[in-house]
Amino acid sequence: MMDSHDRSHRAEESTGRSPEAAAPPTPGNRLPAPRIARTILIAALLGYTLLTTTSILTAGVSPTAEATGLLLLLPITALQLLHSTPGNNQASPPRTRLTLVLQALLTYLPLVIFHAYWETMAGYLAGSLLLLLPPRVAWPLYATVGLSMLIPPLLTGHPLLHGIYLTHTTLLTGLVLYGLTRLAHLTTHLHTTRGELARQAVTGERLRFARDLHDILGFSLSAITRKSELIDQLIPTHPDRAMQEVDEVLALAGQSLADVRKAASGYRAISLQQEIRTAQSMLHAADIHVHIGIELPTVAPHIDTALATTLREAVTNLLRHGNATRCRITAVHRDGVVRLLIENDGADPAYHNPASHSGNGLDNLQARMTAIGGRLETGHGGDGTFRLLAEAPAKPSESPAEPMGASVPAPVGRPRMS
Incomplete structure (x- = not known):
């Protein structure tokens, strides 16, 4: 089972695909909420179209005029569905102008025959203007379309109040279609964004586990x-x-x-003071002269873990990439800041591991320290020394422990070197 997993992982690397890339995101319009929002929008459009159909059939015009009106409803409804499609506001300007001009013609020409019975289609046009044009242009044109509905009643001898009613209906229809379309778009965008955030969370967890595994096994395997x-x-x-x-x-x-x-369960607290003892034992086993200096109160667990991990990586690098004979480890608390300093000789400034997977421990440490508001500095000295300094804000508990002495006892059965 492990072999098949490894082969699958190597196949993904050879094709340049990650697990996330192999599983494309689910389109937003296939999810329940976006689908419901889209269905409500289409139902509203069809409802307005049905209302206009009923008005045409009861307008008392000739059968030829009725047939013409019903046929014209098809392209104008299709245009409105097109304008309400997600992403259509990103269409090219020539295409946008063409479809809006066509919709305007299909809106105003039938008014000559159907007069007030066609007023719903003006609401379609008003909504399309808001959806497709920039706000500084769309809102004045939207108001113009609404006010234009004052004219047909005046031409047919109807009172001004009837024109005001048509204007109100047109503007309200445009707002309803604009609002429902935007709601459908935002719902789709929300679900798409939620999916992206979920994938980012999975990726972040994988990186956390890989970082923890690197820090844990790098130190432990070197020690063993x-x-x-x-x-x-x-x-x-x-x-x-x-x-x-x-x-x-x-x-x-x-x-x-x-x-x-x-690490697999998501939380791994490490004690800096315990890690210093372990590091001292491991360095002694490598015949490295060690000097330890500690003056620390109790610090917050996540600060303690970050500094302990830093010490692990520093000692691992010391053993793997250097030829040290002396090492100094100092951990102190000064002015609200915890400072961990590791210095050793035998460092080669020109060292570079040619392996393709030589590790990224210092990058991991930099990310850890940044996450807790701290910083990490590394550098080579002219005399072949290497210096690593990690600083983090100290957050002691309500009852901090007394500072420890300046040294840590050597393991039982081993002479202490200082």
Whole structure:
């Protein structure tokens, strides 16, 4: 099962596709809410068309005029459906002008025959203007279309009040169609955005897990490797010491397994002070002279975890990419800021790992420190030293613990080096 998963992952990498790319997003109009909004809009359009159809059939005009009016309803309704389609407001200006002019002709020419019975179609035109044109142009034209409905009643001898009614109906119809169309568009956009946010959340969780796994296993495997090499050297001459190292390797392996499980469950708190003790033991196993200085109160768990992870990565890089003989680790609290400083010799400024997957630990640390409002600085000295400084705002609890002394006891059974 793992083999098939690995083959699938390698196939995705070889084709340049990610898991997200392999699963295209569901179009917004296939989701329930956007589909309902679109259905309401179409129902409103068809309702207005049916209302005009009824008005034509009861207008008392000739059968030829009735047939002409019913035929004209088809293209004007189709145009309105086109104008209400999501994304149609991004159409080219020539196409927009053409469809609006055509809709205006289909709106005003039939008024000569049907007079007030065609007023709903003017509402269609008013809504299309709001949907397709920039606001500074659309709203004046919208008002013009509404006011133009004052003219037909005056030409047919109807009172002015009837023209006011037609104007009100036209403007209201335009607003209703504009509002329903915008609602359908916004609902679709909302669901599309929600899908994108969900995919981003999944991607972020994958990155978090990859970062945690890198930080956990990079440190633990380096420690286990170093201690295993030491055990191999100690077995012939110091079997008791070798057994102590075996116990520490087993403890490291167990802690690594526990950390991986915590990372998979989404939360993994690490203690900086405990990590300093572990780092000291590992550096001693590598015959590196260690000096420890700690003066810390209790800090917030997420600050403690970020700094402990920084220490892990720094020590891992020290063992993998350098030839150190001395290392200084200092963790202090000054002026509301926690500062973690790691300095070691034996660093090669020109070192570059040619492997294609050589890791991105410092980038991970920079992201972690930025996320908690801190910063990370690294640099090489002229004498072959490497310096890493991590700073983060301290947020002590209500009852901070007393600062620790300036040193951490060495592991039992091992002389302390300072």
